[in-house]
Amino acid sequence: MNLDLGFPVNETLTRRVVDEIIALAPEGYFPGDDAAIRASSSARILSIIASQCGIPFLRRIRDFVDPVLLEIFDPALLNRGLFVPIARDRSRFYFAVVNPWDTTGEDAISSRFEDLEPVRVLVPYAEMIPLIESVSGTQGPSRNELESIEVDERSEEKLYFDINAEHEEPLARLVAKILSDAIRLRASDIHVKCGIGEVTYSYRIDGDMGMRYPIPMKLKNRIDAFLLNLMGLAPEERVKNPGISGRFGVNYLNRSIDIRFERHRTYRGYHVTMRLLDKAHFEAKLGVGSLAFDPATLFELERVMAIPSGIIVMSGPTGSGKSTTLNAMLRELNRPEDNILTLENPVEDEIPGVIHCDIRPNEFKAMIASFMRSDPDIILMGEVRDLDSAELAIEAAITGHKVLTTIHTPRASQIIERFEQIGIERWKIAQTLKAACAQRLIKLLCPVCKVLKPRLLERDVRKFNLDDSMRDVPVYARNPEGCHECQGRGYHGRAAILEIIPITARWSDELSKGTLSPYEMEREVRRDGRLPSLRDSGLALLREGRTDLEALSKSIDLTNSE
Ligand SMILES: [Zn+2]
16 A cells, blocks of 8 residues: 655554545445545545644645745755745744655754744645745856856766755756746746857747846856756767757656757857656646647547547647647557557657657668567657658558657648648548647636736727627736736646547548548538637637637637638
8 A cells, every 4th residue: 555645654654544534434435445545635644644643734824824934944945854934923833844754844943943842734745835936946046156156167977957955056056946947937948048148048938938047158168068967978079069969857846857958059159958848747638737628629539539540640830739639648548458659759758558769760761660560559650741751650550550640730631731742642641541630729818817808809800700709708818917926927828729620431532532622621620510620619718718819819820710
């Protein structure tokens, strides 16, 4: 039995927790200990542990925490001991802990406030983290500290970088700040660029590039070398290679996050892109979070996944979340009896039980033969970008495999034409393509600061050919000032919307004979109006007040309403 609470719980205590859960349930309600644990929320388990340890359990503390006390302790210390001060009176100092056995908080408080009795409460990990985050990340090194760095190159082996550790070296603290701010702000990428007389870093959040922050020019080479060091590469590599790719990991509040590193030599120096491969993002599940599609879309997606063989293509521009959705589909399809292979460049997310192949463009043909010999049931191919990859998808589908892949086209129906451009005959793709999908990510309004507009502007209604009914719907718009919750951006998070065109036997036949064009097929789908479309799903988000017209019209072409 494992309670999996993020801190050690011995057998005696685990036994007591399970006994208490079972004792309170109706007779015979749980078939076994594991079922009792699975059916209990972590809050329920924590409250039992707290009562066994003789300390109170509080689910929510953020409204009671004294902000002045929160600033007293070094955030690195709060991170390490996972504790936060809550309040104090004349004789006691109240603080919250995540792990009842960790004494870091108690020691820190006793040594600082000798006359006060430290009093603990237990809180869930998820409650603690935002509080610690609210004070950490702002403590980067001062400009003076950065300027005083001795610029000499040393090589240190560091494949894993602990962001929360207390780094002595100001440069390490700067990198820790850049990385921890990125994670806290939920950025997908960090860019470090050299310009004329300046080095800057910036974040991409929800698809938008944000402000650029300066780094002193004299650290240009030092920070470059530091980052290469994180991957165990010597600084000389940057002279030898115009492009360097690599990976390193960071540890952030007990969570490990992989970072994919790309560095290109540029006229002014270099351009580094670091993509944050956060597990939370990859473990995205259909139906929840950013993939919380409406029931009609989910139903069509389930139907598509039930197709025994053929090609399922997801189209959309870069950054439209195509691979996140395909990976979520693959997770749903992942059954022990199926042999699943992926061909990716690079492999981003490893799914247990799935065989991932990291494939380089020049090895493509050579790998196909051996690949097919292992007889996979389902193949996920990162992208169809050339004749080799397109032929592989067709070949695999003809021989009875299910192929999931992505392609760069704006609309779902254009997938067929894109295959033709690459060099595949129309009939071949018409007979193997089973579903053409398109996806976009729509920025969502910050629920805290969004502003109510009484109605849409008449001009917008006409420009975007909106339905008459839209005239009477109250809509929301972004607050240009933003608020604390959205870091002044006015948007918070994104939702995926999907367009799905299942290629029926009749369409497949007509498309191969050439009696129906992909565009006519799309119009027929629209006239029928039963299948989810980007436009309808996007407008539904607008009607629900979850996005605004500006965000929507940037991601999908609303002017085209055919
Ligand atoms: Zn806001």
